[in-house]
Amino acid sequence: MSKSSTVTVRQSPQGSAAVTGPMVVRADTLVIETSQRVELVDVTSLLAQFVAAAGVQEGVLSVWSLHTTCAVFINEAQQALHEDILRALEQLIDRHTDWKHNDPEHSDCDRCNADAHLRAMLLGHSVTLQVSGAELVLGQWQRVLAAELDGPRTRTLRLQALGVGTPVP
Amino acid sequence: MSKSSTVTVRQSPQGSAAVTGPMVVRADTLVIETSQRVELVDVTSLLAQFVAAAGVQEGVLSVWSLHTTCAVFINEAQQALHEDILRALEQLIDRHTDWKHNDPEHSDCDRCNADAHLRAMLLGHSVTLQVSGAELVLGQWQRVLAAELDGPRTRTLRLQALGVGTPVP
Amino acid sequence: MSKSSTVTVRQSPQGSAAVTGPMVVRADTLVIETSQRVELVDVTSLLAQFVAAAGVQEGVLSVWSLHTTCAVFINEAQQALHEDILRALEQLIDRHTDWKHNDPEHSDCDRCNADAHLRAMLLGHSVTLQVSGAELVLGQWQRVLAAELDGPRTRTLRLQALGVGTPVP
Numbered sequence: 001m002s003k004s005s006t007v008t009v010r011q012s013p014q015g016s017a018a019v020t021g022p023m024v025v026r027a028d029t030l031v032i033e034t035s036q037r038v039e040l041v042d043v044t045s046l047l048a049q050f051v052a053a054a055g056v057q058e059g060v061l062s063v064w065s066l067h068t069t070c071a072v073f074i075n076e077a078q079q080a081l082h083e084d085i086l087r088a089l090e091q092l093i094d095r096h097t098d099w100k101h102n103d104p105e106h107s108d109c110d111r112c113n114a115d116a117h118l119r120a121m122l123l124g125h126s127v128t129l130q131v132s133g134a135e136l137v138l139g140q141w142q143r144v145l146a147a148e149l150d151g152p153r154t155r156t157l158r159l160q161a162l163g164v165g166t167p168v169p
Numbered sequence: 170m171s172k173s174s175t176v177t178v179r180q181s182p183q184g185s186a187a188v189t190g191p192m193v194v195r196a197d198t199l200v201i202e203t204s205q206r207v208e209l210v211d212v213t214s215l216l217a218q219f220v221a222a223a224g225v226q227e228g229v230l231s232v233w234s235l236h237t238t239c240a241v242f243i244n245e246a247q248q249a250l251h252e253d254i255l256r257a258l259e260q261l262i263d264r265h266t267d268w269k270h271n272d273p274e275h276s277d278c279d280r281c282n283a284d285a286h287l288r289a290m291l292l293g294h295s296v297t298l299q300v301s302g303a304e305l306v307l308g309q310w311q312r313v314l315a316a317e318l319d320g321p322r323t324r325t326l327r328l329q330a331l332g333v334g335t336p337v338p
Numbered sequence: 339m340s341k342s343s344t345v346t347v348r349q350s351p352q353g354s355a356a357v358t359g360p361m362v363v364r365a366d367t368l369v370i371e372t373s374q375r376v377e378l379v380d381v382t383s384l385l386a387q388f389v390a391a392a393g394v395q396e397g398v399l400s401v402w403s404l405h406t407t408c409a410v411f412i413n414e415a416q417q418a419l420h421e422d423i424l425r426a427l428e429q430l431i432d433r434h435t436d437w438k439h440n441d442p443e444h445s446d447c448d449r450c451n452a453d454a455h456l457r458a459m460l461l462g463h464s465v466t467l468q469v470s471g472a473e474l475v476l477g478q479w480q481r482v483l484a485a486e487l488d489g490p491r492t493r494t495l496r497l498q499a500l501g502v503g504t505p506v507p
Contacts, residue, residue, distance in 0.1 A: 014235060014327055017196040020336040023502050025396040027355040027470060058194040059331060060231060060297075062398060062468050066352060066477030068414045074294040076237045080275035081286055084268045088287045092261065092430065099422045106418035117419055118426045121461065123290065125412040125480070128297045128398075128466045130231050130329045132196060137327055139235035142294070158352055158475055160468045162397060162501065163331065164192050167358040183404060183496055186365040189505040227363040228500060229400060229466075243463040245406045249444035250455055253437045257456045261430065292459065297466045299400050299498045301365060306496055308404030311463070332500065333361050 017132050019058045019164045026054040026168070027160040029066075034151035038086055041146045042077045043157065047129075048136055050159050057134050059163010064126040066158060069116035069150040071123035077143040089149075093118040116150035123147055131163055186301050188227045188333045195223040195337070196329040198235075203320035207255055210315045211246045212326065216298075217305055219328050226303050228332015233295040235327060238285035238319040240292035246312040258318075262287040285319035292316055300332060355470050357396045357502045364392040364506070365498040367404075372489035376424055379484045380415045381495065385467075386474055388497050395472050397501010402464040404496060407454035407488040409461035415481040427487075431456040454488035461485055469501055 028050065032041055043063075051061055065072050075085065099114030100106050127144060130137035138144075146157065197219065201210055212232075220230055234241050244254065268283030269275050296313060299306035307313075315326060366388065370379055381401075389399055403410050413423065437452030438444050465482060468475035476482075484495060 014198060014325070015196075016198070017194060017329075018337045020191050020193050022358050023192040023361040024358050025355060025502050027353075027396070027468070029352060029354070058196070058329075060229075060329070060398075062466065064468055064475060066475075066480070068412070068477065068479045073290055074237070075286055075290055078270065080269035080272065081283065084270050084283050084287065085290065087268075088262060088290075093426060099425075100418035101416065101422050103418065114419065114422050117413055118422065121411060121413055121423065121426075124293060124462060126465065126467075127295065128231065129295075130196070130233055130327060132329075137233060137235075137329075139237065139325075141237045142235070156352070156477075158468060160355075160396075160398070160470075160475075164194050168356045183367060183494070185367070186363060186498075187506045189360050189362050192361040227365070227498075229398075229498070242459055243406070244455055244459055247439065249438035249441065250452065253439050253452050253456065254459065256437075257431060257459075293462060296464065297400065298464075299365070299402055299496060301498075306402060306404075306498075308406065308494075310406045311404070333363050 014137055017058050021164040022167055024056055024165040024168060025162045030157045030159055032146060032155050034148035034153055034155060037151055039148040039151060040082045042143050043146050044143045047144055051131055051136055051161055052134060054161035055166035056131050056161040056163040057165045059131045059161060061129045061131050062160045063144060064158045066156045069113055069120050070155045071120040071125055071147040072127050073123045073145055074127060074142050075145055076141045089119045092122060111150060113150040119149050131161060183306060186227050190333040191336055193225055193334040193337060194331045199326045199328055201315060201324050203317035203322055203324060206320055208317040208320060209251045211312050212315050213312045216313055220300055220305055220330055221303060223330035224335035225300050225330040225332040226334045228300045230298045230300050231329040232313060233327045235325045238282055238289050239324045240289040240294055240316040241296050242292045242314055243296060243311050244314055245310045258288045261291060280319060282319040288318050300330060352475055355396050359502040360505055362394055362503040362506060363500045368495045368497055370484060370493050372486035372491055372493060375489055377486040377489060378420045380481050381484050382481045385482055389469055389474055389499055390472060392499035393504035394469050394499040394501040395503045397469045399467045399469050400498045401482060402496045404494045407451055407458050408493045409458040409463055409485040410465050411461045411483055412465060412480050413483055414479045427457045430460060449488060451488040457487050469499060
């Protein structure tokens with residue numbers, strides 16, 4: 001967090017809530033195209049649009065990466081910090097270690113992406129967010145980031161809103 | 170786990186369950202004050218109180234930190250282990266690396282807290298627990314810990330219980 | 339991911355969904371026996387069986403390890419990669435550091451398992467999966483892995499399916 005952050009501050013519904021009603025589930029997929037081998041993509045506004053249209057007033061939003069080498073996690077959207085995140089991932093999991101997954105004897109090694117698997121394992125493949133007042137509950141500086149770890153590729157996230165809301169016709 | 174652990178052993182509902190009914194969602198915020206830069210706070214009993222009053226019989230409890238530099242995760246509540254956790258975080262993410270987020274050229278660097286962002290990224294900002302019999306489902310030694318990574322500060326967790334339960338009047 | 343991976347490719351329901359109805363919650367425990375100190379166990383097919391019988395059409399499946407030193411996470415099921423995962427865990431958290439949790443002065447140290455606690459903290463103790471069409475929503479290469487980090491032991495996972503489905507009689 002810093003005064004010069006590029007994040008737009010917005011208010012998120014964070015108070016109390018208490019509702020009863022029929023359960024609504026709405027789900028869809030979100031496709032993103034990445035352009036680098038390792039890259040962070042801020043998907044927060046796309047998720048907010050999905051939630052606004054999903055008809056769930058109070059509940060949760062599951063964001064699930066359908067890939068082993070693409071992660072989803074929470075952090076601030078600031079370019080300098082994103083460079084730090086990529087550097088930290090390189091320090092934690094070295095790409096050029098002689099990982100067995102990259103060894104032609106054990107696999108065809110068409111991608112040699114053991115590092116991507118291991119980095120995704122540390123970040124996690126999903127987040128389950130809260131929804132309140134038909135909006136995502138997020139702190140002032142929090143953004144939902146998809147981490148491409150073996151791109152460039154086309155990646156699919158499955159979004160599922162679940163909660164008390166407007167019944168599906 | 171050790172015989173001399175300071176954890177109080179308690180039974181948690183861990184058996185089977187099968188219910189149908191109207192969906193109930195109750196949410197509120199939990200504010201904690203931290204006193205150190207890096208510190209673990211056991212919030213389990215506060216969560217248990219919230220769940221006991223939430224009217225959700227079978228469902229989930231989402232615990233969400235509204236901050237980028239405050240994490241929520243599961244571990245044992247033992248002082249010696251908590252010192253090990255802080256030491257491991259220091260080893261994994263060094264505070265004094267020349268992170269770009271801490272560079273005055275890229276940000277105002279009023280806090281220089283890149284390490285806090287990176288450590289929270291590894292621990293995660295939320296947990297989604299199970300609720301059964303209107304109680305948290307936890308293993309004998311499991312506690313829900315909030316990790317202050319850039320304190321001391323006032324921190325807010327949003328708690329949301331969701332499931333089959335007593336309808337809201 | 340590799341052409342010679344041992345993973346069986348299967349189609350998972352990943353499209354859109356929209357339903358309203360009564361909420362159903364079904365939960366049960368899954369017991370696994372491990373045979374090594376550190377070991378990965380692919381529980382995906384057992385979870386799929388649970389979901390198929392749970393009567394939840396659209397919703398979520400929470401998989402919760404009831405232990406501090408047993409984690410649950412997502413990755414590919416390939417033997418070479420699993421050896422890499424264990425190697426990465428050893429590199430990230432060294433077993434033989436003088437952790438305080440292992441010090442007889444601070445605990446009885448009947449297991450000296452600080453490394454297991456710290457490794458589980460990085461992997462996480464639960465995943466909350468999506469269910470659609472009464473099936474788990476998983477990417478082509480994704481499997482749910484339980485990580486034994488201080489075995490061999492008997493481990494219990496609590497499974498809870500929650501969503502719109504067939505009412506419990």
